[in-house]
Every structure is written in structure tokens, then in C-alpha cells.
Amino acid sequence: MNHNVYISTPIYYVNDKPHIGHAYTTVLSDVIARYYQFTNFRVLFSSGTDEHGIKIEESAKSNNLTAQQLVDMNSRYFGEMIRYMGCHVTDFIRTTETRHKEKVIAVWNLLVKKGYIYKGYYQGWYSIRDECFFKESELIDGKAPTGAEVSWVEEESYFFALSKFQNKLIDLYEKDYVKIHPEFRKNEVLSFLKSGLEDLSISRTNFNWGINVPDDSQHVIYVWIDALVNYITVCDAYERNYWENSQIIHVLGKDILRFHAVYFPALLVALEMKLPDSLIVHGWWIKKQEKISKSLKNAIDPHMLVEKYGVEIIRYYMIKEMKVGSDTNFSEEDIVKCNNTDLANNFGNLLQRTLMLLKKGASSTVPDVDISNDDFYDDLYSNLIPTILDSMRNLDFFSVLSHLQNISNRANQYIECNKPWELYKNDEHNFKIKIKVLLECIKCIYVCLACIMPTTSKRIMTMLGITSIDVRLLLKTHSLESGLVIHPLQEPLFCRL
Structure with missing residues (x-):
């Protein structure tokens, strides 16, 4: 048995302060990390902040701050959240760090060398809130499945040849090489894969706050490509070949499953790297039948809950109330x-x-x-x-x-x-x-x-x-x-x- 384990939260988007959803993901990941530590595994546990993209740029302008000032301030809030929720991470990564930018550029260049990136022209529906593209068939009443507004985008773009990996990914999930918990989320991923993959637009030209495409400063690398590479950055910084020699567990919310179950594994296959072993996919905390989120302005401050009830009670409540996979009403x-x-x-x-x-x-x-x-x-x-x-x-x-x-x-x-x-x-x-x-x-x-x-x-x-x-x-x-x-x-x- 491999006695190295890598456990990660997603890196959190810093256009605002943390809410209960971020706190729950972090606590669940911390509980899993502690379990492996108690069973004498060697554990690398990471979290961090996703600090690029148009939402950051727009939020900074609306607050009369530079983008760097905004991410510095909000990243600190997330670091504090990890501590006051009683969690202990090995590495807290920020995507504005030099080590990460260098890794993203190295990954980009390797994908270009392997022939998986090309320049073209993108037309389609895009949600700024979700930082995600959607097919016409996925829209519900003209909106993204998450309820976010979408807009039609037409622009020059670099593409990742995602379609080449469709059959490979289907095979991986059907044979459970990558396990998704709960099982019905795996079925959702397989349904999406079998509906047909299109090549993925992976650059933008309508904002500046991000990592520039090498040798083409008119383009910024798509924030999700940038963000997903953080896991590789963390492992390489911790120990040479740690990624390849570890059991890898990603903990994430259901709204970002596609990025972790389709885009990231396709990138790893293209890079000839090991795939994650497990994806633990939890539901949403809801209030009055709506997802609790920053974008919907109904966020619940986890620090307030800890101050009022104590961290141990809140940790217990979170794990007791939310069955992984189901949405849970906050009360x-x-x-x-x-x-x-x-x-x-x-x-x-x-x-x-x-x-x-x-x-x-x-x-x-x-x-x-x-x-x-x-x-x-x-x-x-x-x-x-x-x-x-x-x-x-x-x-x-x-x-x-x-x-x-x-x-x-x-x-x-x-x-x-x-x-x-x-x-x-x-x-x-x-x-x-x-x-x-x-x-x-x-x-x-x-x-x-x-x-x-x-x-x-x-x-x-x-x-x-x-x-x-x-x-x-x-x-x-x-x-x-x-x-x-x-x-x-x-x-x-x-x-x-």
C-alpha cells in the first residue's frame, strides 16, 4: 500500500470573504487528513486561493483597489478561516506566487510541445460567475445550470484539444480508475462525457489580470487551467515525485465537478501524469431553497458561527448534518x-x-x-x-x-x-x-x-x-x-x- 496521501481542498476564489461553504469543504478535508494521520499515513494537505480572472479585476475596480491589493486582503481572510475552523494545512498556495506562475507556464509549454494547444476562434455561452462555458443544450431558461447569467462570447482564443481525450476518460471512469463519491456523481460525469466533448477555449483577451500566454501577451491563460495546476505546484514544492507516488484525494463542491473530473484529468493524461484516486463531491449548503454563496449575497460568515458557538461544535454540526452528495439546509x-x-x-x-x-x-x-x-x-x-x-x-x-x-x-x-x-x-x-x-x-x-x-x-x-x-x-x-x-x-x- 502507498503510504503517501495528498488531500486537497479546491483553491478558493478571492473576490469576496469566506462563507460557510468554504468552511465546510475545509473542515471535511481536515477531517479526512486527520484520519490518515491517525492511521499512520504520511499526509500532504493543501488549500489556498485562486487569485486571477475577470471577477477579481471587476471586484477590485468596484472597491477602488488594485487587483493585487484585493487578492492580498482576501487571501488573508481565507488563511484565517482555515485556522479559526481548527484546520491545519501543510501548504497554503496562492496562484499569484512566482512558483505557481512558473509551473503554469511550464505546463502550457509542454502541452504546446505535445501538440495539444492550438490557436482558433471561440463562439459560445459563458458564465462569468462560474468561469465556465456551457453548451446551448445545458442552459436552463437561458441561464447556466447553477442559475448564473450567461453571455454570448466571440473572440480569438487558444484551445486545448479536449475532444481527443473523450474515450480515454470514459474508459477511466467506467473501470473506476478514478473513483467519484457519491456514485451518482460519476454517472453525471459519464453522461457529460458521452454527450461529446468539444475542444476547450483556454485563453482570454477581455481582461488583463492573470498569467499571460507565453509569447503572446494579448492572451491571458484561462483561470481554471491556471487554478487546477495548483495541485501539481504544491506536490512538486513538497517533494520530488510526490504526486506520482501518492494516493490523491480531491475534496470539492458539486458545482466544480466538471473541472476536476473532466478538464483536469484530460490535462494529466496529456501530460502523461498520474490521475487522482478519488474525488469527494459534496453538495451545497442552502437557505430558503437557494445555494449559499457570495454571488447570491446570502453568505453566512463562519467566523461569526465559531465566535457564537465554538469551533468544535461547528465542526461537529457540519459533519453531522451534511451527508456527502446531498444539499443541506443551514439552520x-x-x-x-x-x-x-x-x-x-x-x-x-x-x-x-x-x-x-x-x-x-x-x-x-x-x-x-x-x-x-x-x-x-x-x-x-x-x-x-x-x-x-x-x-x-x-x-x-x-x-x-x-x-x-x-x-x-x-x-x-x-x-x-x-x-x-x-x-x-x-x-x-x-x-x-x-x-x-x-x-x-x-x-x-x-x-x-x-x-x-x-x-x-x-x-x-x-x-x-x-x-x-x-x-x-x-x-x-x-x-x-x-x-x-x-x-x-x-x-x-x-x-x-
């Missing part, structure tokens, strides 16, 4: 419900009850008893934890949280059924078995939460005498240390809102 009422029902009433209640019982019946000390014959303990390690590990391997953290809620519910029921507050008076041995089983449940829950709520998990792991977290803690052979003193929390782990 602050659901944030409160997640906190009160899942965190305070279930996880928090289990922890508090167990620690109080441990103090009362065992002087806050992990009992030295054999729990291998307990039915719930056996089910935990024989069925419940393996199910969670399967979900983790499939990068399905929505299901991971559902399974953890089930374990916690089962543990709370276990307390009610066994009444340990009575056992400690007349059956000390059985009491200690029940308490140690509960402590094992708590250990497993917070090990699994480490990817999603890293600070909370670390606090509980430290209390349980665990100094580093990895997947082996979910094996029976890594039980809690007998004799360890675990003091009750001075205040609830999760407070009701």
Missing part, C-alpha cells in the same frame, strides 16, 4: 439541537455519569478486572467498532457520527439496565466490570471523534492517560490501563445552549 436551530441532543445529552451525559460512578464505587480508579465475557463489550469490539472503521475507510464521517451516537445511546441504556449505583453496594466485582466496559466505550467514542473534534478528544484522551491517538486504540489489545486515576470533570464537557 442555527440545528446547531443548538446538535449540541444539546448529541453532545450534551448523549456523549456528555455518558461521560459525566460514568466518572461520577467511578468516583463513588472505585475511588476514581480504573478497575483491574476481566471484562472479556461482557456481552456489550464483546459487541463493541466485534461489531460496532468494525462498522465505524469501515465507514472511516470509506471516508464517510457522516455515518461515523451516526454510529458513535448509537454506541453512546447503547452505553447509556447499559447504565439504566445494570443500575451500577446499586451494584457497587452488594456486587463490587460486577460493578467494576460494568464501569470498565463504560470506560472502554468512552475511549472508543473520543478516539473516533479525534478527527472531528480534536481539542475535545485530546482533553478526554489525556484524562484517560493516552498521550497519542491512532487507530490501534480501537483494538481490544489497547485497553485502558488498570489502576489509572480518572477524576470527574469540574464542569460539564458540553453545556446546553
